[in-house]
Amino acid sequence: MPKRKIAVVITARPSYSRVKTVLSAIQKHPDLELQLVVAASALLDRYGSAVNYIEKDGFSIAAKVFNVLEGENLTAAAKTTGIGILELSTVFDNLKPDIVVTVADRFETMATAIAASYMNIPLAHIQGGEVTGNIDEKVRHAITKLSDYHFVASESAKERVIKLGEDPTMVFNTGCPSIDLASAIINSKTLPFDPYEKYGGVGAKPDLSNGYLVVMQHPVTTEYKDSRKHVEATLEAIYTLGRPTLWFWPNVDAGADGTSTGIRAFREQHQLPNVHFFKNMEGTDFLQLLQHSDCLIGNSSVGIRECAFLGVPVINIGSRQNRRDRGGNSVDVDYSQEQIEAAITASVQKGKANSSSIYGKGKAGMQIAELLADLPLQFHKTIMY
Amino acid sequence: MPKRKIAVVITARPSYSRVKTVLSAIQKHPDLELQLVVAASALLDRYGSAVNYIEKDGFSIAAKVFNVLEGENLTAAAKTTGIGILELSTVFDNLKPDIVVTVADRFETMATAIAASYMNIPLAHIQGGEVTGNIDEKVRHAITKLSDYHFVASESAKERVIKLGEDPTMVFNTGCPSIDLASAIINSKTLPFDPYEKYGGVGAKPDLSNGYLVVMQHPVTTEYKDSRKHVEATLEAIYTLGRPTLWFWPNVDAGADGTSTGIRAFREQHQLPNVHFFKNMEGTDFLQLLQHSDCLIGNSSVGIRECAFLGVPVINIGSRQNRRDRGGNSVDVDYSQEQIEAAITASVQKGKANSSSIYGKGKAGMQIAELLADLPLQFHKTIMY
């Protein structure tokens, strides 16, 4: 019997980190052939060139698709998606996958979902059913309605997908594959690499041996005009506290300009003797960095997800992770310098949190590969009510 | 206060017929400005050039968008949608509507929904919540998840949209605007025009004074490889019965080639002395034609919807209208010559059915315009569970 061809479309650095163990498990599975498609910001230097890590990790790429329209506004997000559909249709037409896999809820993943579902290719969705309260949520649930198989990350996500009218026999709580990686690094005693040397970046190089903060703050799609003001509150807090801090630039998104411009302007106006800025970091290294940090500040889903498993304290800012399932490691604050400062200080005093398996136990990649090999091929469905 | 700008995107002839009363009501409303966008097959000769009727009906067109990719396969459907997003984004960026309205569930309406929702323009969806059991259903419910306001056509549709997690205060059972037109013509005593003279077409010109059949059969997206065989069963039945018959060519859809090719080949091989073929007909005329017919055969939603209100008997073939709410006027049959023949014969004997208001009472256009003028402008939502 020929192997099932599984096309996975990766459109951004964080998505790659998230599903890396799924890609490995597909590649190793005797009945599956991986067709890896790399697209959108995953190809772009400005957003960390995930493609370089993908190649370094030994995955071979079946097709690359440049489809990010410049503008960093909402019109550009829509157009990027349109171009994505146009081109991914051609890619799927030429690769002829048996199943297409799309990941999470970034706006451009809709392109994968539409191309596959319109072409009657069974579509698997990783991480449906979660709630966050911004545009991502429209996208996420719309993709659920276009998908045939659902590999969700928590029990509450599973319930929600079923409530959306999906066939319960096609909804699987595999946990989040990002936890697989966290699970693999959980026992490292000290940071096994020098981040300045390995990843370059700009700014000061504070001593990390007595603890450090990590910041990762993305613009929020529905609030993108305020993204500069939002990041300034965090910048002021970090500046005032003066603790060693490692700051990661935001992903591409409508409004990245606001966040990035805010950071650049702040740097022009202030000396930041304790802050170093990174463009990106390989997933495992980033998790190691988090594990040894005092806490993570910002609005990344890593805080809610991997950090819950790792027991790393998180100061979660603003609305981006609203309504997401939480472990016991996180505190929610507003876009407020005072709240952010207070929360960081409290968190550093309190120290590590307990590990939570709310987003899985570290076997998601293997489970998903098994399901992709065994599930009946189908692309025809109807709502269950 | 400036008028609210309401962009309505029409992508196909049947969609135009369906929402014509909505367009009129928006145009007449003192607080609304209509921005009519005509796109996709609504611009194409092969599919009946809805654009000509739109202009004849006195609507002025704010923008035209050619986006149908040729191929009449599923790849082309996906690409048509991608191009649609790319171009409608530009159109919306230039027109700056306050609300965008999208209609029903044709594959390319997804382009309207994505462009609007990604650009943070409040999106209204007409005819969400229905079920049919084919690709349209994936599209329809995904559009529901992208939409902010829902103008549904029946109580069961309203319940379903709410179950999908939408805010009940934003779901309105206005009935289907197509019923507005049916309501306006219900009292005509005889067919008030000569269809051969007014609409041309090809084939025989049977005498219509002692009753006639109307056929409208579209290819079904998920079964498109069989569309030729499917239409042949109907052709054989009509050929055998020999009754006066008016047959309408199918819309553009993946597989139109199968249906159209089937019809063309059958015509080459058989004399059809009682069958006339039309490419298209203005909405009101078509309803008049139905009202005076013996019955409608095929899989058009007109049979389920307008014919329920008009009390016209319908032989509904195959899966396209599966699970849609029915009035008492329709009988379901397979793609089987025998079943189709038997059902037609029985139906002609039985005569007219009772009128049903399951899809509304004829005030949908006005109600929708009122709602568009009064609803709070919003594009931010979260799932209700």
Added chain:
Amino acid sequence: MPKRKIAVVITARPSYSRVKTVLSAIQKHPDLELQLVVAASALLDRYGSAVNYIEKDGFSIAAKVFNVLEGENLTAAAKTTGIGILELSTVFDNLKPDIVVTVADRFETMATAIAASYMNIPLAHIQGGEVTGNIDEKVRHAITKLSDYHFVASESAKERVIKLGEDPTMVFNTGCPSIDLASAIINSKTLPFDPYEKYGGVGAKPDLSNGYLVVMQHPVTTEYKDSRKHVEATLEAIYTLGRPTLWFWPNVDAGADGTSTGIRAFREQHQLPNVHFFKNMEGTDFLQLLQHSDCLIGNSSVGIRECAFLGVPVINIGSRQNRRDRGGNSVDVDYSQEQIEAAITASVQKGKANSSSIYGKGKAGMQIAELLADLPLQFHKTIMY
């Protein structure tokens, strides 16, 4: 040394016929690897599905690109080209060819030329330097200005390309590869296949044993509103003469609707007991059919080119082949029923013309493959004056 990768983009049935011997010669050449890209109307059923012949002829296809935008108007021609660029860029980015080859002057071949030249891939153009006096000519000479190597079909074409400022050392008169095929079939004594049986088609099946006419008439881009009227003159002439006639449907082009509609309407209104209609025919078979015909009527370049070599008389109608080099086999007439009838009658009486090698001697394919293997790879040029 790795083989040079030569990407050839085929966008239409006639282009495939024209360069088939080039493809074979590339495939056989020890230092070359063929990357065949099939796009645009070459993939579409309505235009003869060249792709099926390509596969039947044993060429393997590296990528398929559906990019024909429906509309059959000039807007659609522009958009088809835009989509072509967008997608061919991705294809070239993934295939990484050393040289790209584009053929002739159809509007959508500009997409190949722009994608390749903008990506700094050396571009070879087959059939530059010819003149015809319509939009094709704008396209053809613009492609010359984007190309690095020129494989032209006649001495006058060579002179013209050099006058356009191209480096004379990069301009090669290889003759037209279509003549290679004509050269191979020139000795067949009788038609070695039954065209009705092998190619189906519709209409009457006149006896071909006492001679027959062949008609192939395309719409002219710059006159597309008149294409229906133009084809009607030919239809009337053929109808009046009543000779056995084999008629080929036109290619996709802005205005195909006019020509096709004209033919369809004429067939509805007239009995044509001596005319058979074909959608398409494999290149060699078509040449055989021409070789045994009384004459070719229409505006196809085959009349000017292959028929010159074969000595088949040609009635060339209208402006489409204006200013093209002629052998002694053709007569030019207007879109006039009378002129067409008179020319056909005269031609049938006169019989075969002499063979001319104005478009080559039948070795173009091999010569072009040799050049592709040997030419220095370069994409940087400047005008020679």
Added chain:
Amino acid sequence: MPKRKIAVVITARPSYSRVKTVLSAIQKHPDLELQLVVAASALLDRYGSAVNYIEKDGFSIAAKVFNVLEGENLTAAAKTTGIGILELSTVFDNLKPDIVVTVADRFETMATAIAASYMNIPLAHIQGGEVTGNIDEKVRHAITKLSDYHFVASESAKERVIKLGEDPTMVFNTGCPSIDLASAIINSKTLPFDPYEKYGGVGAKPDLSNGYLVVMQHPVTTEYKDSRKHVEATLEAIYTLGRPTLWFWPNVDAGADGTSTGIRAFREQHQLPNVHFFKNMEGTDFLQLLQHSDCLIGNSSVGIRECAFLGVPVINIGSRQNRRDRGGNSVDVDYSQEQIEAAITASVQKGKANSSSIYGKGKAGMQIAELLADLPLQFHKTIMY
């Protein structure tokens, strides 16, 4: 008689500066209506948001088109052009211009040329016939072959366009409209504004009262992998000389990343106490700035063109302006720190050059508007040999 509708497509900041007097003259002409389309990098913050200047200057915009594909590589340049065609076709289809005007030779202007010429809209090209020896030249001459009217900037350009086979009666040496602006400012005695205050920017604020240098260096398309190294030679020279310097960031182009990255990295590693960086400047102000400067360094066409008229000395670096007509104001050097330093020093000693009218006398805008009003509307042409 209705006014002729003239659509001018502006795709970049420098193009806007160049044709501003043409836009004004069209707007003022009693027989013309200006339809201004703003697209590509002219809309983007990263490239100086020409759109803001356009609006500030009082031009109303008929349509905006975001079409820059991110990637800043050659694939992205091709795709940007493809998207441009797709969308400009729709824009032209809706605006229905009588003539389309395209400017110069940036890669994406090909989109304007193809959309207009394919749609049978008469196309006017400003600045054809020049030579530069890089990809721009392929683009420029290809656009000439697609254009119907040619408004060239010098006698040598006129001769070249005619040699390309264009009808001499359609080729007009109007001079370059950029000279119109230079002509208007030539008598200012001192810099009439404070550039730091008016345009912000980053870096030091050297005293400008004793002379200053201006730098504007763009990446060269055909050498884009070397653009970082190329800009570093200039940076080292400026750094070593230590003179007051005003540096302008490059435009969007394949390779902008190399140039921009080079500048950013140099700034991180060096103190530059005499260098200020601007993102952009309104055209007239920029010309004033040049007029009062010691010299311009880099590869901008402003050096060859406006500076020739203004008599401002220019150090022209590398191949970007190869083979362009020169006045007596410029010196050519390699990408060499030593050569650049020496040339600057010599130039500062020598002082102002004589004014040259090789690129016109300052009446181009008015002349072009007159021609657009008077020329016969035509889109059909054939090569003259």
